[in-house]
Structure formats: C-alpha cells, structure tokens
Amino acid sequence: MEKIEVSKEMIKKLMDGVLSDQEVLMLQNSYKDHDRFLKYLEVLQERVPWDDKILMRLSEHVYIVQKKDTGERISKCTCGYEFGDYRVNWKLNCLINVRKTIEEMSEVYHPVPACPEPEWQEIREFFCPGCGTQLAVEVVPPGYPILFEFLPDLDSFYKEWLHSPLPDHGKYRFEDKSLTLIEKWSKEV
Amino acid sequence: MFKDLDDVLKNAKSLKDLLAARDELTQKTGTYYGIQELKLKEEDPLKFEQFYAELHSVVLRAREHSRLITASPGGREMGESLWSLCTPDGDTLANSLGFSTHMVAYRKAIRFMIENGYEENPGINEGDIFSTDDGNTAGAPHPGDTYTYLPIFFDGEMVGWAAAVNHIMEAGAPVAGSWPGFAVDTTMDGLVFPPMKVGENYTPARWWEELWKARTRAPVFNILDDKMRLTGCMYIEQGVKEIIKKYGLDYYKRAIREVIEETRRAIVENIKTLCVPGVYEGTSFRVVKYKGLSQVWPHADKDFMLHTRMTVRISPEPKILGDLTGTSKWDYCAFNGYPGGADIAFYLPVTGNFLNNTKMTSGLFYDIRSYYPEGCTYNPDTPYAAFSNIWAQSMSMGALHWNALTRAFYARGFLEECISCEGDWAGIQGAGTLANGQQYGFTNFEQVGGVAQGAYPFRDGIPVAWAMWTQLCNIGNQEEWEYLIPPFFYLGRRLVKDFCGHGKYRGGLGLSSVHWIVQPGRDLYISRGGAGMAQTPFVAIGQCGGYPAPNSWYVALRNSNLNEKIKEGLPYPRSADEILEYVNEGKIEAKDLQIFKADPPQLRMEDGDVFSDASGAAGGWGDPLERDPYMVINDLNNEWISEKIAYTCYGVVAKKSSIDGKVRYELDVESTEKTREERKKARLSCQSVKDWWMKERKRVINKDFIEPVRYTYKSSFSTKDGEKFRQYYVGFWQLDKDFEL
Numbered sequence A: 001m002e003k004i005e006v007s008k009e010m011i012k013k014l015m016d017g018v019l020s021d022q023e024v025l026m027l028q029n030s031y032k033d034h035d036r037f038l039k040y041l042e043v044l045q046e047r048v049p050w051d052d053k054i055l056m057r058l059s060e061h062v063y064i065v066q067k068k069d070t071g072e073r074i075s076k077c078t079c080g081y082e083f084g085d086y087r088v089n090w091k092l093n094c095l096i097n098v099r100k101t102i103e104e105m106s107e108v109y110h111p112v113p114a115c116p117e118p119e120w121q122e123i124r125e126f127f128c129p130g131c132g133t134q135l136a137v138e139v140v141p142p143g144y145p146i147l148f149e150f151l152p153d154l155d156s157f158y159k160e161w162l163h164s165p166l167p168d169h170g171k172y173r174f175e176d177k178s179l180t181l182i183e184k185w186s187k188e189v
Numbered sequence B: 001m002f003k004d005l006d007d008v009l010k011n012a013k014s015l016k017d018l019l020a021a022r023d024e025l026t027q028k029t030g031t032y033y034g035i036q037e038l039k040l041k042e043e044d045p046l047k048f049e050q051f052y053a054e055l056h057s058v059v060l061r062a063r064e065h066s067r068l069i070t071a072s073p074g075g076r077e078m079g080e081s082l083w084s085l086c087t088p089d090g091d092t093l094a095n096s097l098g099f100s101t102h103m104v105a106y107r108k109a110i111r112f113m114i115e116n117g118y119e120e121n122p123g124i125n126e127g128d129i130f131s132t133d134d135g136n137t138a139g140a141p142h143p144g145d146t147y148t149y150l151p152i153f154f155d156g157e158m159v160g161w162a163a164a165v166n167h168i169m170e171a172g173a174p175v176a177g178s179w180p181g182f183a184v185d186t187t188m189d190g191l192v193f194p195p196m197k198v199g200e201n202y203t204p205a206r207w208w209e210e211l212w213k214a215r216t217r218a219p220v221f222n223i224l225d226d227k228m229r230l231t232g233c234m235y236i237e238q239g240v241k242e243i244i245k246k247y248g249l250d251y252y253k254r255a256i257r258e259v260i261e262e263t264r265r266a267i268v269e270n271i272k273t274l275c276v277p278g279v280y281e282g283t284s285f286r287v288v289k290y291k292g293l294s295q296v297w298p299h300a301d302k303d304f305m306l307h308t309r310m311t312v313r314i315s316p317e318p319k320i321l322g323d324l325t326g327t328s329k330w331d332y333c334a335f336n337g338y339p340g341g342a343d344i345a346f347y348l349p350v351t352g353n354f355l356n357n358t359k360m361t362s363g364l365f366y367d368i369r370s371y372y373p374e375g376c377t378y379n380p381d382t383p384y385a386a387f388s389n390i391w392a393q394s395m396s397m398g399a400l401h402w403n404a405l406t407r408a409f410y411a412r413g414f415l416e417e418c419i420s421c422e423g424d425w426a427g428i429q430g431a432g433t434l435a436n437g438q439q440y441g442f443t444n445f446e447q448v449g450g451v452a453q454g455a456y457p458f459r460d461g462i463p464v465a466w467a468m469w470t471q472l473c474n475i476g477n478q479e480e481w482e483y484l485i486p487p488f489f490y491l492g493r494r495l496v497k498d499f500c501g502h503g504k505y506r507g508g509l510g511l512s513s514v515h516w517i518v519q520p521g522r523d524l525y526i527s528r529g530g531a532g533m534a535q536t537p538f539v540a541i542g543q544c545g546g547y548p549a550p551n552s553w554y555v556a557l558r559n560s561n562l563n564e565k566i567k568e569g570l571p572y573p574r575s576a577d578e579i580l581e582y583v584n585e586g587k588i589e590a591k592d593l594q595i596f597k598a599d600p601p602q603l604r605m606e607d608g609d610v611f612s613d614a615s616g617a618a619g620g621w622g623d624p625l626e627r628d629p630y631m632v633i634n635d636l637n638n639e640w641i642s643e644k645i646a647y648t649c650y651g652v653v654a655k656k657s658s659i660d661g662k663v664r665y666e667l668d669v670e671s672t673e674k675t676r677e678e679r680k681k682a683r684l685s686c687q688s689v690k691d692w693w694m695k696e697r698k699r700v701i702n703k704d705f706i707e708p709v710r711y712t713y714k715s716s717f718s719t720k721d722g723e724k725f726r727q728y729y730v731g732f733w734q735l736d737k738d739f740e741l
C-alpha cells in the first residue's frame, strides 16, 4: 500500500462516474489522503448554485450548510430548497409518495414476485419540494416511524477530529430535534 | 491483580489468570493488556513484521493444505471456512483466507472453556481436540458452522490455540440441510454441542465419528470436514512451534499481544480518518410465515416479521457502538441467534472496511461494539431459543452497520469505499433416499458463495461478484454441485432481468438457477435455507434515493410436461423468471406451480420437477430519474432490464427495432426528456410528509394493521429495552403515553 496524492480533478471524476476502474481500485488500495474532506467540500461548493457554506454532505443532494446571511446551520438541497435546522430529520419536510399495491410496487420492483408484500410493507419515496428529486426510499411496514438516517456531531467532528472548530462552535447542541417539528404538527390535529 | 503485561507474563499461573488479567488491564487502561508502548515493534520493526508474516503464512498455508487433504466438496468449493491462530486467552492473531469474522466465536468459546473450569475438567493438554457448534456457549452463528480447537503447547506451556471452522453439509435437524428454516426451539436445531473434548493425542475419538453417523444426514462429508479442520489445526501447531523456536518464547508471548494492540490503534486511526461522529439509524425486516405449518406446536403457529433496528453511534473518542434497541423479541422460530453468532454478522463491515492497512486480529473488537438488549432476537433471555438460521436476518444487521459506515464515508468524500450494502444469500438444502436405499442430506451453497455487489455512488454493482462475509467470492462449479447432489441437474444459471435495487446507479442483478430433478430414487425433499424472502426487502432503507434490493423468491414447478418438452428438443427455461414466462405463454403446462415470497416448507420432488431460486440481488444508489438514459438503453440491449422498468422506474422511452431478428433499442431523446419532466412534476404534486403524517397517525391510533404487523411492533416493545422503542414510537405519532398495540 502506498500513500497517494488525490487531486480535485480526480475527486470530480470520481463523483461523475468517469474515473477508470483501475484508478478507483488504486484509491481503494491506497492509504487514505487526509485532506480529502476539505478538497471534497471545495468541489461541492463550486458545483452548487448557492453560496451558503457547505459544512457536510449528507446525501446526493442534501447538505448541511451555514447560511450566509443568518449564520444558521440548516440542511439544504442542491436546488436551493431549505429543510430547516439540520437537527430535524430533513425527510419530515419532504413530499412523499407511498406505493401500497403490487401494481404500484411493480413499477419499481420487478419481476412481480420480487415485490414486497402489500399490507406487510409499503414503499415510501421522499421528494424534494423544490426540485422533485427522489432523495430517499424506505420500504417498511405501515405505521413505522420515518427514520433519521444520519445526524452528524458536527462540533466534535470539526474540533476534535479536524482540529478546526467551526466559528459558532457550541451554539448547536448535538441532539435530534425532530420531535419539536412533530409536536408542532400535533397541535394542528 | 497484575500490574502490567510483563507482570502477567511472569506470574500468571493459569488460563483463568490470563483471561482475567486481560479483561481487567484492557478495561482499566483502554489499551490491550494495558500496553502503552509497542516495545518489540519499536526496537526492531523489521523483525516484528517478519515474525507476524511467518505466523500469518502458517495459517494461510493451513487452509490451502488441509482442503486438499480431506474435505467434503462443500468444504473445498466454498469460501465459508477459516483457520486461525489464537492467544491462550482466545484473541485471534492471524487468519487464513475465508470467512474471517468467525473469529468472534473463538473468543466466546475459549472464554467459556476457561471460565467453566475446562483446565481441570476435562483438562486441556497437548494433542487434545475440542469441538463445538453451539451459539449460546460458544458463539457459533448456527449449528451448521462447526469449530475445532487444538491447544498449542511449547515446552509444556500452553501458548495458544489453533482454531478452524467450516460450514458443514448437514446439521441433523428435523428439517434437513444446514439452516433448518423451521425450528420451534433449540431442540429442533439439529446436532448442537457445547465445547467438548472429542479426541486426544491428535486422534478423534471413535464415538465422535459414530455421533456424526448417527445424528446427521451427511456423515461422510461431515467427518471429512472434521478431519479437514483438524489437519489444518495440526499444521498451525507445528508451524507455531517452529516460529517459537526461532524467535524464543519470551519474544512470542509479548509480540502476540503487541500485534493485537497495534491493530486496535490502527482501527482507532481508521475510524477517525474515514468516519464522522454522529448517529446513524437503520432498520430491516424479515418475514416469518409459520401459520399453518404445524398443529403440533401451537405457540409457533403464527405469521410475523422480525424487526432489526440498529442505531450506530460513532463517538468522538472514537468508538463505535451498534445499538440494537428496538429489535424484536426472540420467538419460537428458527431465526434467533446468540450474541457471539450475532457479532459475527455485526463485525463484517469492520473487517471489510477498517482492516485493509493493518493486521486482522482481535484488536478490532475493543473500540467497536454491539449492544443487544436482553430478550431480543440476538440475545434471547433463555438458552432454549432456536438459532438454526440466524443468518436469515443477522446478515441484514451486518448490512445496516455497513450502510451506516457508508453514510459516514460518503460524508467524508471517500466515495470509492461507498456501496449500497445488502447481505442477501440463499442455499438449497434437503435430504433423500436413492433407488438403492442410500440416504443422504445436502446443501447447495451456490448463492452463499457469491452475490451481487450494491451500487457505488459512481457505478453500478457487479452481479455474482461479492459477498459481505468472505473475500473468496465463489459460487462453485455447477458440475461439482451436480455430482454432490445426485438427482440435481442444472437446466440453467443466469441473471434475472430487472432483479435489483434500481437507482441512478443500480445494484448488481440477482442470480437464478434452475434445478431439474432427474431420477431421485425413492424420495427427495428440499427446502431453502437463506436470508430474507421477497415479502420484505433485506435492508429497509435505500441509499440516497435508490431502492434497496428485492429479496429472494422461489419457484417450484411440479407435475409438468417439462420432460416431454426436453425429449422433443424444445427450448426450456433457464431461470425462475423464464419458468413463469414459459408457463404464462403455455410453452409448459404444470399442474402444480408455486411461487414463494416466504420460506417454502419442505417440498417433495419427483422426476422432472424443477425448483428454481432467484437470489442475491443488490441495492441501488440515487434517484433512478437521474440515471444516464444511455445506460438504461445499454441495460435494455443487454437484456438486463425490461422495457417496463425502463419506462416506469427510469422514465426512459426506447425505440425498438429488429436487425437480423435481434431486438435493438435506441434512446428516444425527446420522449424521454418529456417523460422525466412529467414524472418530476407529478412528484411535486405529491402530499407533504406533514399531511401524510396527519392521516397515518389516525391509522396508528385505530391500530389499523394486519395482525402480523401489529405483532411485530408489540414484539419490539417487549424486550428489556423495548419500552424505549415504544416511547419513541409514541413520540413520533404523538400518541397517548400508555399506547399499546
């Protein structure tokens, strides 16, 4: 194994699916490059159409950003749609389509015997309200709470692992705040 | 107790002393045996590396030798075997190729022997052979996985264990095969035994052979495999003695502990390099359909799902904790497990992701841990729970862990390490009596040896190229399986069209084989041992908008005119989906066609019948509407997907033409753009999650679920920590505080 220099060009090619299998294999077989995260953020920042600072990429299109004007840490789609406080599960602010019948399921699972069983399971598709991109899929029994896939401990990561604390370190307690939104909904019931 | 490692090595009098010292010093200091400096490594790093390379080479060779000396075809063909060298107190130092996380079980079994006084009774002496396949006492994932332990002595001092495991052909349960899918409690698991002394002076006891003959259906194979494991262990023992002679006993005893501490440190560094601290949630479901299978055990006569919920917490120290709170309670079914066997699945993503730049030793166990609430599927609060096929859903638990790590790697930008992980697998098993009265049992490990790889964030998964549990992906030669199982012949083996999790990048397609029964003799019964079934996908959460993979399904075609068609020289189906096409198109007539989305019971098969699986599909990555439409066209032209899926899932419209009788597809650019635009618009008119929540909440309050779903939730609420999951459930739906289902 050796240590290699990974350029921003290479990261872009990797993201775009045009890095050769040989080069991918080389990346897999090498010691990891310690500045990958910062270069990755730079590439991502160059590609999004807005200029809030990206703190972390959660998913193909969902980022945690620090808003330029207010300094708030929110999750945000590539298209610019804002999901609010990053500690609230962003899926709660999506649009949703639920596939319940074999006919609906067999549009995405095929051949037909490969479909999940109606009543036992449903397919939930989560879309960005801004651009309609499918951001997440759950296949779960009816009544299953929506999963919060990943809540990063941003402050610890930046301060203790990268040794570069965020300017507003300590302002956002590391906790799942999804219930605050759900409690708001329940008042409207 | 002991002050430090030097003190331990000088003054420990027994294995019990060693084990207690290891536990205490490691616990107290956070480093292995309290080792602060890797003295031997620092003094002479080349010597240290050479020492380790020699140990490693001994176990690597042990595997390759012993498989060629005595082994059943299953033992030889398949990757599910492992030879290892352990410390006297049970930590693993070096592994051969193979299913490496089995080393979790070594720690468990050796601990059990030490803590239960095996040093005094039955005694641990040079040349003694120990064996076990028990989950509760010895960490075996299921009774088919059989372990051999040979203590290694040097100048009268116990210096380690040679250990080996392989998956045998037949486990001797009421349901034949090696993963009985129907078991009510552990008395139906087959031949299960705690660590036992089964031979002395390097010679298996006579009764040991008789036991295999009496209590399993493939004794010839099982005895061959037993000898194979022992051969490798003896090879390791000899090799280690030579190494100790060369380096000296004092060097050996300290170096083996430094090696493990070195791994522990490397793991910590790797977590920091690759991950992000935080909380990662995942879930999966596994169907259990026992209703109607038996009137004999009314407590097992029900349908439900086993729910696995895993919250992976990566803390800043760094440490990783896989918390299984919310997981179902154990039940009267084959799919429970015990913590050791469960950990074998839990640690798969660790060996798969954190060991590439260090040594594969027990050092990986110390900062990455699982938590199985008492009473749950993976930690039954009884020693009588059946565990004959824990792999049926513990692989999904491994996959949840892996997918959590993938989310972390993705956030760090290490896309080359990210895959949409699935752990689906399948095996066909059974028993029969040949025309001459010879009885036999068998397992076909084909779809255990290799499955499809999930999508990366930048390319499609490759079919039949991967297995979460082994580096040695190999589905075996068809011919070998045919001679192993007399009446089984392959009519075909091919990828199943559309059968994957779709996405911007799709998972590798699953595989199907068509097993044609020819002259089975007096009788033949088959069933299926395997992971999930298509009724639920294996992992419930896709990656970044891609779909999780569909699970396995089966087709049994019995009492048909297939043999006549073959005699006439007409085409015959080569995969499960083709069987259905042939029947639909009237090319084959069958009196009995069954499709299974849940485990089939044992089926009686006659001459000309067919059993076919479709399994090992992998998950997708990203929104399918973002898939390059030319890749969709390519999939169409390769017959990897259907026109239907191209349109309904990918929004791609293709122009179809026929050149020299061969169908070709071209992209209809305009119609595709229009279709995709319309799809996005349709998505934007979907309800908000908030509106959905309002409606669903009423359904939850009305408990408007089918009984199996209600049972599944109730079960998850009833483990030792189930109340936590109940409260979470109540919180999410804003229910009455004492809400019950």
Ligand SMILES: [Zn+2]
Residues within 6 Å of the ligand: A061, A077, A078, A079, A080, A081, A128, A129, A130, A131, A132, A133
């Ligand atoms: Zn968007």
